[in-house]
Amino acid sequence: MQKLLAIAVLASLVVSSTSAGFNFYKLSLIWPISRCNVIYFDCISPLPNYFTIHGLWPQFADDTPVPPYYQNSTCTTVTPTSPDNISVTLQPIQSHLSKRWPNLASYDIYLWMDEWEQHGMCSDYPNQPYDYFSAALDLARNPKYDPLKVMGIRPGAYVQVKTVLENVKRNVGAYPQIACNVDVGPSKLLQLWEIRFCFDRAMPPSRVRDCPKKLDGDCKQETDFISFPWYI
Numbered sequence: 001m002q003k004l005l006a007i008a009v010l011a012s013l014v015v016s017s018t019s020a021g022f023n024f025y026k027l028s029l030i031w032p033i034s035r036c037n038v039i040y041f042d043c044i045s046p047l048p049n050y051f052t053i054h055g056l057w058p059q060f061a062d063d064t065p066v067p068p069y070y071q072n073s074t075c076t077t078v079t080p081t082s083p084d085n086i087s088v089t090l091q092p093i094q095s096h097l098s099k100r101w102p103n104l105a106s107y108d109i110y111l112w113m114d115e116w117e118q119h120g121m122c123s124d125y126p127n128q129p130y131d132y133f134s135a136a137l138d139l140a141r142n143p144k145y146d147p148l149k150v151m152g153i154r155p156g157a158y159v160q161v162k163t164v165l166e167n168v169k170r171n172v173g174a175y176p177q178i179a180c181n182v183d184v185g186p187s188k189l190l191q192l193w194e195i196r197f198c199f200d201r202a203m204p205p206s207r208v209r210d211c212p213k214k215l216d217g218d219c220k221q222e223t224d225f226i227s228f229p230w231y232i
Contacts (some may be wrong), residue, residue: 028054030194031228036194153202177195
């Protein structure tokens, strides 16, 4: 009994010591069309017709991101796994990642390594990339957080940001963060770029919460009208 208690205490200390101070996780899901109609190089074809993962980001309480490991190695007391080993480590779930977490403009592994270096190494999983990426996959594949089901709008819609926010609040139980960008085409429309769900810090994160900031990117007011494009 004492041995089990000691193990539990040690595990708790490891979790609390890693990335000390961050408050919650943010799951960022990107609408591929809105990503690819604002850049000047080719995206993959065909583009996914569903929201894909941008990242799972540890955030401080004021919604600022935890700095990457290379900027602040004190974010963890655990020696992080080298990004060079990511490809081998993720092999068992690589097909799932390629579907739900693709790099829309290049090789998938480049995006995964970048997200690991920027966010995973200073999360609660500094030495567990498989678990970190699996946690993001599990959240993104949960129908409860499928944007196409919970936003209350369909591709082709043109609505106020507030409408999307309130629909998600009603369907999920928490406010998301809506990020917008501007279509570089003739319309120059403000458009839905990403939707981000926030979760209490846990391993794995599972309890959804209100995002501290509802807007990001080119969205400035909840009364802004945005398009939800369905073609480039």
